[in-house]
Amino acid sequence: MKERFNRRICVAPMMGYTTPYARKLYRILSKETFLFTEMIASKSLINSKNKDLIIENDNHNPVALQVGGSDLYDLKQCSKIAYSYNYNEINLNVGCPSKAVQKGTFGACLMKDKVLVRECVESMQSDKIVTSIKCRIGLGKELNYDFFEEFIDEVLKSGIKIIYVHARNAILNGISPSQNRSVPPLDYNFVKKIKLKYPDVLFILNGGIDSLDKAKNLLNDYEGVMLGRLIQNNPFILKKIDNIFYNSTNTIKVNEELIFNYFNYIKPKIEKDSIFRLLSPLLQIFFGIPNSKLFKSKIHQFMKNRELKLIEDLLLKFIRENSLQLN
Numbered sequence: 249m250k251e252r253f254n255r256r257i258c259v260a261p262m263m264g265y266t267t268p269y270a271r272k273l274y275r276i277l278s279k280e281t282f283l284f285t286e287m288i289a290s291k292s293l294i295n296s297k298n299k300d301l302i303i304e305n306d307n308h309n310p311v312a313l314q315v316g317g318s319d320l321y322d323l324k325q326c327s328k329i330a331y332s333y334n335y336n337e338i339n340l341n342v343g344c345p346s347k348a349v350q351k352g353t354f355g356a357c358l359m360k361d362k363v364l365v366r367e368c369v370e371s372m373q374s375d376k377i378v379t380s381i382k383c384r385i386g387l388g389k390e391l392n393y394d395f396f397e398e399f400i401d402e403v404l405k406s407g408i409k410i411i412y413v414h415a416r417n418a419i420l421n422g423i424s425p426s427q428n429r430s431v432p433p434l435d436y437n438f439v440k441k442i443k444l445k446y447p448d449v450l451f452i453l454n455g456g457i458d459s460l461d462k463a464k465n466l467l468n469d470y471e472g473v474m475l476g477r478l479i480q481n482n483p484f485i486l487k488k489i490d491n492i493f494y495n496s497t498n499t500i501k502v503n504e505e506l507i508f509n510y511f512n513y514i515k516p517k518i519e520k521d522s523i524f525r526l527l528s529p530l531l532q533i534f535f536g537i538p539n540s541k542l543f544k545s546k547i548h549q550f551m552k553n554r555e556l557k558l559i560e561d562l563l564l565k566f567i568r569e570n571s572l573q574l575n
């Protein structure tokens with residue numbers, strides 16, 4: 249399988265954020281960035297009657313579908329579904345620390361059972377779609393490189409060639425998922441060290457990369473980086489990615505066309521999904537723009553009555569008035 253894209257810059261899977269609507273916006277802003285869905289539990293993916301709504305891939309490629317699960321048969325099914333929706337990759341979540349996820353025996357707690365993780369990815373693999381995992385560097389409060397290395401040794405016996413590493417431990421008890429993204433310290437050296445052992449495997453670094461400058465510097469030492477909260481807070485920063493990281497000379501503008509394009513995508517879905525999910529990615533347009541309070545409060549008012557046309561008009565007005573700051 250020869251790929252015509254790379255994973256130098258990836259947007260991290262984020263539940264509640266990297267929805268099909270967000271990916272539509274991301275793709276308008278960057279043609280090259282590698283995207284992810286939010287994590288979808290394998291059983292929900294298989295049994296959902298709304299599959300189209302959850303995992304629609306409207307040419308958002310290159311894009312990976314992330315699943316959570318540990319049932320080998322279910323994961324195999326998920327892999328087939330990902331292929332049928334034209335995903336480039338299926339990724340197993342081995343990093344989420346939430347209690348609900350632990351109860352379903354998936355996410356970070358799987359790092360305790362490296363053989364099971366290997367079996368999971370073996371079950372997901374096929375010659376049709378690339379398989380990968382996203383994991384932490386360990387579990388609990390203590391950092392332990394040997395534990396990480398042994399985990400990776402076992403998983404790589406499956407033959408997979410791509411691992412995304414959120415370079416901090418997961419603490420499974422006593423702290424929340426959001427604290428688990430800041431309390432355990434980052435240690436990028438784990439990723440540097442494992443890469444020396446496995447030069448043919450692509451290790452993508454994730455965790456705490458909070459500016460494009462930082463991403464750029466890290467790319468001197470790592471093959472790819474994955475950005476989470478930076479994009480969650482300000483997806484519009486993606487419009488710089490193709491120029492900075494992919495030598496593109498195209499200028500992406502935040503303009504009326506962008507709004508039309510986005511609304512054309514969400515309009516047919518207004519009866520099928522919540523207006524908040526449909527609009528929230530685009531509403532980050534106000535990030536860092538002074539005096540946008542009035543626009544925001546009007547939009548929230550219109551959202552209550554699901555007045556999509558009025559919201560679109562207001563956003564067009566906002567864009568005309570703030571074109572300089574937005575571009």
Ligand SMILES: Cc1cc2nc3c(=O)[nH]c(=O)nc-3n(C[C@H](O)[C@H](O)[C@H](O)COP(=O)(O)O)c2cc1C
Nearest residue numbers: 260261262263286287341414455456457475476477
């Ligand atoms: C709101 C939110 C939801 C997340 N959901 C997922 C998820 O579904 N799957 C996953 O592997 N990681 C999830 N993460 C973790 C991110 O993918 C990423 O590993 C983490 O935020 C660290 O990267 P950052 O410091 O660049 O934000 C989530 C993070 C956030 C902020």
